[in-house]
Amino acid sequence: MTIEQSVALAPAARAIQLIGTDLTEKSLKLHLDGLSGVDAVGLEARAAGLATRSIKTTSKAWALDTIIRLIDLTTLEGADTPGKVQSLVAKAMNPDPSDPTTPRVAAVCVYGDMVADAVAALGSAHAAGGPTGINVAAVATAFPSGRASLAVKLADTRDAVAAGADEIDMVIDRGAFLSGRYGVVFEQIVAVKEACRRDDGSMAHLKVILETGELNTYDNVRKASWLAILAGADFIKTSTGKVQPAATLPVTLLMLQVVNDWNRLTGEKIGVKPAGGIRSSKDAIRYLVTVAETVGEEWLHPHLFRFGASSLLNDVLLQRQKLKTGHYSGPDYVTID
């Protein structure tokens, strides 16, 4: 598909509002290519500067609890079993059995075929999109590569939603994006968003994974973020966790800046989810600082910010135990993943 071709795209309210009803591959490309370039040195310096904040005592205690509330506790392995999902859910509901004041995580994130197991294991603790409880997030659309036909991706998504998933984590077609076919990426996101619709008309939340480790440049990350938001993403997510580098602070900062720009432009609030490679409480606190300084503390809520992580939770629990008992804890005092 070349720039000259004018292909009508599936309707998408945000894009139409911004670009106009004349929504074509060409107009989309003109819009995205018109975004200003990213000052990479400035971005990295800003991220490094935000990472130097020292968070202590009561602020740290608050930060650790907030991190737990923002975690999508994840298991995405080929070797996942119903038993593994059950133990993951048990951990999500009661992260630290030695301390009942420990908050619950926001969601558990599993492969689409494990959604039913996760929903069953959650029982009455299943939030189903409500304000309390734990959501079930499912990765879909031929995760993690996204290399499948649109029909397969949509079926994957519908299956997960039908099984009870409250949130869908989809991957974009990086091949199409990198070859400049933004329209293809756009149409797929719009179609997957439509597939998130349940029988009763409500929608599962859509998180769009940009896989920033494969996008090569910050400029591409900015374009992909805009593209995903225009196509209807509720959340933009850095990575699948299967590609290195996964989430980095500069990339997350950049995505937060896009979200901030979108908020100022339209008043609409888009969520951000860094995922992969965030293993220590110290790292996670840096992300909290970055969110608070870029888009405001308002974003530090599960409906606008998440951590995609598995081993992070244990480190946060160890830090929490240290704050509570006054001495260092060890891995024998938290459950294994």
Next chain:
Amino acid sequence: MTAHLTIPKTYKLYIGGAFPRSESGRTYEVATRSGAFLANAAKASRKDARDAVVAARAAQSGWAGATAYNRGQVLYRIAELLEGRRAQFVDELRSAGGVTEAAAQREVDAAIDVWVWYAGWADKYLQVTGNGNAVSGPYFNISTPEPTGVVAAIAPQDAAAWGGGLLGLVSVIAPVLVSGNTLVVVASESTPLPAISLAEVLATSDVPGGVVNILTGSPAEIAPWLASHADVNALDLTGAEGMDWIDLQIAAADTLKRVLPPESGIPTPSLDRVQFYTETKTVWHPKGIV
């Protein structure tokens, strides 16, 4: 050419096979026995101790998983390297410990001897301290010592009273390593330099990074954090004689650590020290059943 410019050495910590500065950025001045400035050494904080425990824990299964023969070889190799650096150690003991040339020579000799003595035990202690138990049934019943895990140790502190600081340190480190434990050791506060030079020997030997971690600084500041650390399995208070070590024992009891009480002077080499850092595992194995 102008006169030679002295290049003073920067002494740092030894954690996980690397030589980091203290996380706190602190240093303290090390003086000779007569009070003259000798060097700046890193003053470890509780977070350095925490990082050292993490490194020791990560290295423990690998070190314990090495064959006994291999551990013996690795330990013996350190003795070879100590021998090669003899002049440096003698020089450091003389300047820092304030001992005579002959006394320094004797201490380095003794330290190498202690090291070789313990290295030899690596593939022998099991046979000597383990045993087959007589049971009334068709079973082999075998008790074997297993390494206890991560050990935190306070090296003998008062180097002025007994040599220059190398022998005491070696006498604490070597027995812990024999059975496959890993170690976080707080060096003598007043004479830490031989400890860092020993760390350089360890770093260039075959000892995997993290097996030995050496902290310099105030044992009174660091020891309580190690004693209460839930991921430390045993506490060696050999050099804690001058400290409030009853409280350390109490803190260690919270997490059921083995505690070796303080000892006056430099501990003599003994199999008991090797055995102290082990836990007995007893296995029942059926025999004669067809």
